[in-house]
Amino acid sequence: MSATESAAGTESWDHIHPIPAAWFLVVCTVLSISCNTINLTVIPRLNDLADTSKVFYIALAIFDLMVTFIHILMIKPSISGYWIYGELACKAIGTCAGFVLAFSSATVTLLNIDRFILIIRPLRYPSIVTLRRCVAVLVATCCSMVIIGLLEFEFAGHSFDIVRFREFGVCIMDSTDKDFLPIAIFNYTISFWAQAVIITVLYLIVIRTAWKHTNDMARREEAVFQIRKFYNPMLEEAFAHYEEGVSSRQGADLFNDALFKAKTKCTHILVRKLLYVDDIALAAHTQMRSYIMV
Incomplete structure (x- = not known):
């Protein structure tokens, strides 16, 4: 034809x-x-x-x-x-x-x-x-x-x-x-359906990954909130000792003791929240240093 x-x-x-x-x-x-x-x-x-x-x-x-x-x-x-x-x-x-x-x-x-x-x-x-x-x-x-x-x-x-x-x-x-019908079916399969399946799977993986990261961020924020809630009274008390004229050596011992307690509390909180202990402990240590610098 x-x-x-x-x-x-x-x-x-x-x-x-x-x-x-x-x-x-x-x-x-x-x-x-x-x-x-x-x-x-x-x-x-x-x-x-x-x-x-x-x-x-x-x-x-x-x-x-x-x-x-x-x-x-x-x-x-x-x-x-x-x-x-x-x-x-x-x-x-x-x-x-x-x-x-x-x-x-x-x-x-x-x-x-x-x-x-x-x-x-x-x-x-x-x-x-x-x-x-x-x-x-x-x-x-x-x-x-x-x-x-x-x-x-x-x-x-x-x-x-x-x-x-x-x-x-x-x-x-x-x-x-x-x-030509069998070849047409094969053609549509590789040029449309197979690619549609690939793209769908990719987007499902992306959505799953985004959902997982969102949950991780929520747990991290909750853990940081608990850590700050735990440390604020401790740091204010230590700062009050400085204002009362405590020697630098005593102040250093006080903060080292506070840091040890901080790491212990961090471990307890973070194990429950499935987070990285060292990262949050370092964040807590940095927060304490910021109080000292003030």
């Missing part, structure tokens, strides 16, 4: 309204060109955004613009209901559209993985995610998509003839063809 033969489909176009479809493509084209042009202009100038993340954002904007250029070619066929550029152009544009959409979805997944590593391993992020690795992973992913796509066309039964003119003026792979 050639592209021109499948273009007519006059009966299948009876329920299609080509003008709204064309306007939809026009609106998508205008929004995509304007927004992605702004992205390509602004993103390289953002100092707060890591260079590694810029790679994925810029690549995503470029792939979206490539899809937009394909949409421009589809506007007139969507109005007329016929492909006017020839069969070879239909095959080429439809094939490129499939590849570019796969590139775009894969880039979204890579961008989410990049954000995931930044949130889960913020200190190791610069050593794990480097600019060279980002470019290499992006190029390798796109090459893998091309290889998988070519293999799909090879085993599709009709090879590139599976790319046909469909509704709304689009040349795409005909997934309704019974010979």
Whole structure:
């Protein structure tokens, strides 16, 4: 079945309204060109955004613009209901559209993985995610998509003839063809469902980590509050001895004794709160020193 033969489909176009479809493509084209042009202009100038993340954002904007250029070619066929550029152009544009959409979805997944590593391993992020690795992973992913796509066309039964003119003026792979249906299912699995599962799992891990950190911070704040409540009377009493003229040696012994009691109390509080004893004990020691400096 050639592209021109499948273009007519006059009966299948009876329920299609080509003008709204064309306007939809026009609106998508205008929004995509304007927004992605702004992205390509602004993103390289953002100092707060890591260079590694810029790679994925810029690549995503470029792939979206490539899809937009394909949409421009589809506007007139969507109005007329016929492909006017020839069969070879239909095959080429439809094939490129499939590849570019796969590139775009894969880039979204890579961008989410990049954000995931930044949130889960913020200190190791610069050593794990480097600019060279980002470019290499992006190029390798796109090459893998091309290889998988070519293999799909090879085993599709009709090879590139599976790319046909469909509704709304689009040349795409005909997934309704019974010979191509298993490959279409595999294609949708790796290009959508698998990536959707990966992104969902990443966000669930991020939510779990954020919830855990929130609970840890709440326990730490409660422990610090109890420590301050315990030490304030002790420190005020020690400060009163200084005002009464206690010698520096006696004052030092007094504060050393207070520090020993502080560490003992810290241990009791922090074991119950599952916190780090040394960190909070050091904080208590620093608080005592601040009283001395005053």
